[in-house]
């Protein structure tokens with residue numbers, strides 16, 4: 001019996017079972033928890049479970065599906081598999097979305113010494129899991145990353161040309177900003193000692209898609225990380241959940257980490273959406289002026305158009321998890337326009353006050369913009385999308 005299995009077995013304290021109660025059927029607690037975040041992966045579940053059985057033969061493992069209430073019934077299938085195999089669990093999260101948050105909750109639900117995260121679409125090579133486990137058990141590192149960019153790794157099969165470019169840019173950016181030597185910072189396939197996440201948990205951002213980058217950024221510099229190469233495969237069935245929002249959240253994560261959490265992840269996408277608002281505002285202004293409106297009327301109309309577009313885009317991207325629909329959408333739109341109008345007053349008030357107190361025009365203007373954007377973000381997040 002290896003050291004860690006012996007440690008796990010010794011957790012079977014005699015007084016854990018009350019006197020008179022029958023002994024638990026499964027006595028050895030798992031040594032490895034495999035966390036699988038899922039959203040609409042029903043078609044892939046059985047195949048993944050079968051493959052894990054083969055790959056982890058001889059290991060005392062369990063798996064946890066963390067499903068964000070997928071409309072395709074992923075959690076119902078996971079729970080039916082779990083009724084037949086006690087190694088399988090399913091955590092169904094209702095009213096929430098987010099890959100990182102799902103991984104964090106799955107990892108924190110485990111009591112095993114080692115935890116792995118693997119996608120539910122079979123893009124990751126599950127046969128690497130025993131090697132990853134050996135690295136940890138022999139104490140060669142605290143985190144093992146399944147890597148597409150070290151010897152033995154390949155990414156070509158799983159990515160189309162556009163995704164390859166996005167992935168490369170993201171990797172370079174993350175490596176530079178997070179100051180890590182890890183080559184595959186964007187990997188969704190890794191195994192670690194559970195304490196790594198237990199310790200880092202208060203600093204982790206549940207929003208976003210790139211939990212490994214966050215764990216690396218939130219762990220002490222002394223944390224030993226090793227990469228093992230594997231060939232990234234094509235998705236088995238179903239569709240990708242990667243979209244523009246995921247890319248924006250990744251930028252947000254970097255900014256949030258650089259500012260030690262002062263700037264929340266969703267602030268970056270909120271600001272970029274604001275940038276779209278500026279372009280639309282100018283376009284609407286031009287059209288209204290060409291149509292013969294006075295400048296006052298044209299500017300008022302353009303402001304309303306920009307506010308409405310801002311609301312619509314934010315509702316679809318920044319706050320897609322709390323997306324408003326029907327009457328709530330209309331009420332949210334009205335509230336958002338009200339909040340933005342007040343923010344304009346705050347912007348003008350602050351900028352004018354600073355300008356009158358001998359600040360240069362651009363510093364006063366910038367302070368007004370920052371004040372207005374912060375007000376917009378904080379108040380609309382709380383009142384409109386109730387975050």
Ligand SMILES: Nc1nc2c(ncn2[C@@H]2O[C@H](COP(=O)(O)OP(=O)(O)OP(=O)(O)O)[C@@H](O)[C@H]2O)c(=O)[nH]1
Pocket residue numbers: 036037038039040041066067068097098099102118119120121123158188235239240241242
């Ligand atoms: N619980 C949960 N899981 C998610 C969410 N978004 C994606 N996932 C799961 O996370 C894993 C990775 O998502 P994918 O859509 O495959 O993303 P990707 O692998 O980066 O992108 P592709 O290469 O295009 O497949 C899959 O198992 C998804 O089902 C989410 O919001 N919540």
Ligand SMILES: [Mg+2]
Pocket residue numbers: 119121123235240
């Ligand atoms: Mg995938």
